[in-house]
Amino acid sequence: MAMKDHHIKKNSNLSLRRYTFFLFISVFCFVSLALVFSDFRGSTTKMLVSYKNNRDFEIKERGIPQIENSGLCDYSDGKWIYDPKFRTSLYANSCKEVFKGWNCISNNKSNAQDIMNWRWQPKGCDLPPFDPVWFLKRFSNTNIGFVGDSLNRNMFVSLVCTLKQVSLEVKKWRPAGADRGFTFLQYNLTVAYHRTNLLARYSRWSADANGGVLESFGYKEGFRVDVDVPEGTWAKAPSFHDILILNTGHWWWAPSKFDPIKSPMLFFEKGLPVLPPITPEIGLDMVLKHMILFVEKTMRPTAIKIFRTQSPRHFEGGDWDKGGSCQRLQPLLQEQVEQLFSLENNGTNVEARLVNQHLFKALEGSSFHILDITHMSEFRADAHPSTTGGKKHDDCMHWCLPGITDSWNDLLVAHLNSIHGGNIKNNPHLEMSAW
Numbered sequence: 515m516a517m518k519d520h521h522i523k524k525n526s527n528l529s530l531r532r533y534t535f536f537l538f539i540s541v542f543c544f545v546s547l548a549l550v551f552s553d554f555r556g557s558t559t560k561m562l563v564s565y566k567n568n569r570d571f572e573i574k575e576r577g578i579p580q581i582e583n584s585g586l587c588d589y590s591d592g593k594w595i596y597d598p599k600f601r602t603s604l605y606a607n608s609c610k611e612v613f614k615g616w617n618c619i620s621n622n623k624s625n626a627q628d629i630m631n632w633r634w635q636p637k638g639c640d641l642p643p644f645d646p647v648w649f650l651k652r653f654s655n656t657n658i659g660f661v662g663d664s665l666n667r668n669m670f671v672s673l674v675c676t677l678k679q680v681s682l683e684v685k686k687w688r689p690a691g692a693d694r695g696f697t698f699l700q701y702n703l704t705v706a707y708h709r710t711n712l713l714a715r716y717s718r719w720s721a722d723a724n725g726g727v728l729e730s731f732g733y734k735e736g737f738r739v740d741v742d743v744p745e746g747t748w749a750k751a752p753s754f755h756d757i758l759i760l761n762t763g764h765w766w767w768a769p770s771k772f773d774p775i776k777s778p779m780l781f782f783e784k785g786l787p788v789l790p791p792i793t794p795e796i797g798l799d800m801v802l803k804h805m806i807l808f809v810e811k812t813m814r815p816t817a818i819k820i821f822r823t824q825s826p827r828h829f830e831g832g833d834w835d836k837g838g839s840c841q842r843l844q845p846l847l848q849e850q851v852e853q854l855f856s857l858e859n860n861g862t863n864v865e866a867r868l869v870n871q872h873l874f875k876a877l878e879g880s881s882f883h884i885l886d887i888t889h890m891s892e893f894r895a896d897a898h899p900s901t902t903g904g905k906k907h908d909d910c911m912h913w914c915l916p917g918i919t920d921s922w923n924d925l926l927v928a929h930l931n932s933i934h935g936g937n938i939k940n941n942p943h944l945e946m947s948a949w
């Protein structure tokens with residue numbers, strides 16, 4: 515991943531003079547690297563997030579992320595620190611939007627209260643906790659859409675519950691075909707969740723008695739996936755929302771539904787089968803390519819496009835359907851994280867980093883910003899519903915709420931802050947004097 519090498523890590527405590535010098539050197543190295551990696555095109559920024567808003571410094575060149583502020587920080591690199599005083603504005607388990615299986619407090623998970631006592635400490639900077647009042651003011655007259663699978667719903671619920679604590683006047687509705695959504699009336703801020711597993715449209719497929727080209731390959735049952743057609747649940751989302759947060763991943767590695775033998779994914783492009791038939795991994799690349807283009811074409815130029823990286827699972831001792839569980843009560847250590855997730859080990863949860871490889875490749879050169887929550891979440895084997903998820907098997911995939919997706923939203927805010935000098939500046943909806 516060439517892009518991984520483009521991080522600039524800075525410590526804000528340097529004296530101004532040293533700071534300027536180091537900044538110059540960093541920028542110089544950064545520019546050199548950007549030129550060396552000729553495949554690094556366009557304006558995709560990855561986790562280059564500023565955390566101070568008082569100094570202006572911009573680099574606007576091809577292939578170089580826009581850096582408006584002094585503090586540059588790679589929020590994806592850091593550690594969890596036990597800090598019970600950190601989060602003061604936590605919502606209660608009575609928030610109605612919390613899906614029953616994720617409500618670890620109500621379900622009496624033994625460490626449910628403790629999960630939020632950990633604070634993500636990035637290297638060389640701080641990640642402030644979410645401030646709901648500030649957020650409502652800052653993003654008044656704004657539509658924010660989460661588009662993706664249940665893990666994006668997990669993140670959506672966290673945001674809605676956090677905001678509802680300070681603003682109860684809400685209208686519940688389904689904007690632009692959403693699964694669910696809320697408008698915070700006092701601020702005219704709408705937050706919606708558009709449910710889609712693959713982003714692309716898919717439906718059951720069965721062999722035709724009269725035969726056909728897929729039948730000639732021996733296929734009898736499967737799922738037709740139209741790589742160039744967005745699923746109807748979110749087709750209107752890009753023209754409705756000002757900020758869009760996409761994800762996909764888990765369903766591409768879910769043999770329970772898309773069994774490679776019994777019910778494989780069969781890919782179609784322009785209405786015709788892709789021939790010869792391709793694997794889901796190549797199908798994912800095609801879907802990402804088309805969906806990214808679709809969003810870029812249909813969204814207003816000032817809108818903000820974000821792709822969230824893959825949420826890691828923590829099945830140990832087997833996969834979800836092979837008795838795997840997640841019974842840890844504390845975050846993992848760095849060595850344990852590598853054991854569980856490194857590509858070399860090819861363990862049960864290896865798909866987290868595999869999916870990201872596909873994402874990073876597809877997003878290179880696009881106008882999407884990458885919200886990289888993978889590494890920070892890899893540590894949190896303690897934060898899944900586990901046996902209290904109300905399923906036959908342990909739930910080591912979704913997250914307890916309150917929980918980790920609250921930290922994802924902290925990161926989302928930091929990220930939106932960092933791009934305000936770029937995209938948001940020209941967006942009349944997002945202009946706020948109280949910046």
Ligand SMILES: *[C@@H]1O[C@H](CO)[C@@H](O)[C@H](O)[C@H]1NC(C)=O
Binds near residue numbers: 621
């Ligand atoms: C959780 O504990 C409370 C108090 O002991 C009990 O009333 C409730 O039924 C428990 N909930 C579950 C889902 O086990």
Ligand SMILES: *[C@@H]1O[C@H](CO)[C@@H](O)[C@H](O)[C@H]1NC(C)=O
Binds near residue numbers: 943
């Ligand atoms: C509310 O926000 C939406 C989205 O930005 C905008 O289209 C609409 O005009 C706003 N409504 C009012 C009353 O300001």
Ligand SMILES: *[C@@H]1O[C@H](CO)[C@@H](O)[C@H](O)[C@H]1NC(C)=O
Binds near residue numbers: 860
């Ligand atoms: C990783 O493991 C899976 C099953 O556990 C296997 O099918 C696959 O071939 C392995 N991949 C590599 C690159 O070793």
